[in-house]
Amino acid sequence: MAERKHVAVLMGGWSAERPVSLWSGEGCAAALERAGYRVTRVDVQRDIAAVLQELRPDVAFNALHGPFGEDGCIQGLLEILGIPYTHSGVAASALAMDKQKAKAVMKAAGIPVAEHKVLHRLEAAKAHALPPPYVAKPVREGSSFGVLIVKENAEHPPQELYREDWPYGDIVMVERYIPGRELTCAVMGNVALGVTEVMPLGHGFYDFDAKYAPGGSQHVLPAEISPFVYQEVQKLSLRAHQALGCKGVTRADFRFDEQRGGGGELICLEVNTQPGMTQTSLVPEIAAHAGHSYEDLTSWMVENASCGR
Numbered sequence: 001m002a003e004r005k006h007v008a009v010l011m012g013g014w015s016a017e018r019p020v021s022l023w024s025g026e027g028c029a030a031a032l033e034r035a036g037y038r039v040t041r042v043d044v045q046r047d048i049a050a051v052l053q054e055l056r057p058d059v060a061f062n063a064l065h066g067p068f069g070e071d072g073c074i075q076g077l078l079e080i081l082g083i084p085y086t087h088s089g090v091a092a093s094a095l096a097m098d099k100q101k102a103k104a105v106m107k108a109a110g111i112p113v114a115e116h117k118v119l120h121r122l123e124a125a126k127a128h129a130l131p132p133p134y135v136a137k138p139v140r141e142g143s144s145f146g147v148l149i150v151k152e153n154a155e156h157p158p159q160e161l162y163r164e165d166w167p168y169g170d171i172v173m174v175e176r177y178i179p180g181r182e183l184t185c186a187v188m189g190n191v192a193l194g195v196t197e198v199m200p201l202g203h204g205f206y207d208f209d210a211k212y213a214p215g216g217s218q219h220v221l222p223a224e225i226s227p228f229v230y231q232e233v234q235k236l237s238l239r240a241h242q243a244l245g246c247k248g249v250t251r252a253d254f255r256f257d258e259q260r261g262g263g264g265e266l267i268c269l270e271v272n273t274q275p276g277m278t279q280t281s282l283v284p285e286i287a288a289h290a291g292h293s294y295e296d297l298t299s300w301m302v303e304n305a306s307c308g309r
Contacts, residue, residue, distance in 0.1 A: 004038045007302055008057035008083075010074065012043040015066030016145045016167065024277040025063035027284075028298050032061065035295040037302065044069070052081055059305045060085040061298070063277060067140060070274040071097040079307055086301045088273040089309030092245035096273045099139050099173050102244060109243035111236050111268050114255075116175035124172050125161035128154075133177035136161065138168035149177065178267045180257035183223055185237035186275070186286040187250045188297075189304065192234035192241075193290045196282055197223035219282065221289050229256060232266060240271045247309045248301055251275035251283050 009032070011025020012018055022043075029039045040055055042048070044064060052060070060083050064074060072094030078085040088096065096102050103113045117129045124136055132154045138146040146168035148158040161172065182198040197220040223230060237252035251272045258264040275283045277298075287297045 004036060005058045005302065006038045006040065006055075007032055007059045007061050008040045008042050008052065008055055009061045009063055010042050010044050010048075010069070011063045012045075013064045013066065013069045014045075015064075015068060017065035017069075020276055020278065021063055021065045021069065023279075024065065024281070027279060027294070028061055028063050028277050031294045031298045032302065035299045037299075044074070048074070049077055049081065052078075052083060057083060059083070059302050061302060061305075062087050062274065065274050065276070066145075067097075071140065075309070082307060084305040084307050085309070086305045087248040087309075088244075088246045088250070092247065092309075093273050096244050096246065096250075096271050097140050099137070099270060102270065105243055106240050106268055106271075109239055111240050111243070112266060114175040114178055114267050114269070116173050118171060118173050121161040121166060121170050121172045124174055125157050125159060128157055129174040130176060133179075134174050135177050136172050136174050139171045139173050140169060146172075178255035178257055178265070178269075180255050180259070180264075181223075181225070183225070183233050183254040183256050183266075184282055184286075185233050185252050185254075186283045187237050187241040187246070187252070188287065188290075188292070188300070189248070190238065190242070192238040193286045194221055195223045195225070195230050195233045196221040196286055197225070198282070219285060221285060225256065229264070229266065236266070236268055237271075240268060244271055244273075246271065246273055247306075248304055249275065249283060249297075251286075 009025050009029040011021045013021055029041050032039050060078050062085050072090040075090045075093050100118045107113050132150045133152045134150050136148040183195055185195045186193045199218040240252050241250050253269045255267050284294050
């Protein structure tokens with residue numbers, strides 16, 4: 001590197017995913033320093049535009065998660081300031097963050113998604129919107145915040161949706177519960193990397209603690225599934241990445257029900273445009289399995305950064 005690029009690592013923010021973002025950001029900042037970049041850690045607050053105008057970094061490494069960091073808002077600000085940035089652009093970020101719209105785009109691209117309904121949380125709390133079992137989740141949150149699983153014999157919908165202090169927005173998605181195995185695949189540029197099976201340990205599903213607490217889940221990489229299903233997950237992950245218009249690194253999550261139909265049912269749950277980059281996160285692990293160290297991965301993301309994404 002003839003001149004050390006100045007990279008501002010954007011982390012923190014004020015969404016429910018602030019702690020995860022701080023962990024991701026610190027890990028990425030340290031890796032970029034080891035790779036030879038000049039790094040400034042930026043805990044993003046509402047004055048972020050003024051902070052960035054003063055810093056004038058060569059690249060903004062977006063390690064934010066959740067609303068304002070993952071939904072096109074910070075991306076739009078970086079476009080206005082003319083600062084090249086990592087991950088997906090304005091439109092793809094906004095689209096992937098809206099579970100209802102993302103599912104519509106993926107379904108149109110031939111990617112299997114679960115049957116679902118979108119409604120006000122108070123309506124979802126009154127009566128079952130779908131026959132149990134089903135999952136109720138906020139339309140615009142990540143890290144499994146606000147996800148409620150309704151079991152087969154449940155007499156009524158989740159009453160948490162009535163809470164006056166419900167922090168995840170009034171619109172929820174109710175979707176058919178897909179039993180089976182949790183699979184995930186990272187996409188780097190236009191290459192689908194390996195497929196991991198995620199096995200939560202002591203958790204009902206891959207919730208916040210299973211994702212981020214040490215020992216919260218077991219990652220089996222490569223996933224012990226048939227070569228056909230493995231390749232199908234890779235193919236659908238790349239197709240979803242491209243259909244949504246994503247850039248840089250993404251991660252697509254799936255459920256695989258081996259018992260359904262002849263060859264089982266594979267369903268795409270969502271695409272994460274700002275996947276976690278903590279030490280227990282899936283993407284760094286998948287990238288390492290493909291031969292990309294943590295430093296190589298973060299450096300690639302910096303060199304891939306641009307405006308107009």
